[in-house]
Amino acid sequence: MNLRRLALLAPTFLLMVGAAAAASAAGDQPRLVPRAVIPNVAAGDPTPTPTPVPPYAGQVAALVIPAAGVDGRFPVEVRDTAIVAGREAFEDPSRPDAIAWYPRFGRPGFPAANSIFAAHIDYVGYGPGPFARLTAVRPGDAVSVLMDNGLVYAYTVVSVDIVRLSDLDMDAVVFPFLPLERERVTLISCGGTFVPRPGGGGEYDSRVILVAERTIPR
Secondary structure (H helix, E strand, O other): OOOOOOOOOOOOOOOOOOHHHHHOOOOOOOOOOOOOOOOOOOOOOOOOOOOOOOOOOOOEEEEEEHHHOEEOOOOEEEOOEEEEOOEEEEOOOOOOOOEEEOOOOOOOOOOOOEEEEEOOOEEOOOEEOOOOOHHHOOOOOEEEEEEOOOOEEEEEEEEEEEEEHHHOOHHHHHOOOOOOOEEEEEEEEEEEEEEEOOOOOEEEEEEEEEEEEEEOOO
């Protein structure tokens, strides 16, 4: 499978200039209902050393990134890939407030796994998306993944990069080499400069790539 230079998170990440800001006014956004009880993890807290537990192959219930204002309210949904213009591309989230998870590429808690999540930075008619503040996160900040059985995996951010689409190597993003005692989550959203298209719409010229990792206790 080759995802190199994938046209990721388009076309529904294409926005009208100024539309997101207008839609962020009170009353325009749907009410978000908490889906789980989230642990109190403060930005910058060190990743705790967990007790060894067998990997759990269930569903992700919530994602928490305090430094980005992601507090577990955004629903996490399972998505996959689709063929777009002859290339394999990640499916967009089905709604602007959802975080997409692609379990075919990795599940939290499994040795050497890389769990991929994606969400909108903003969306026409809705406003700021779940990953609107992803670039506010810094190395050392905390990321928590809550599974549907109550298990929590705690990660530490190691990098946050804005990569131009022309330089984006999706093979390296999706298929990193990891030793068995490490695993990671990779969060992806649009970023950089919004380039409008004649007649409406447009596309961001970059992607935000956040990587967080944890050590698996032996």
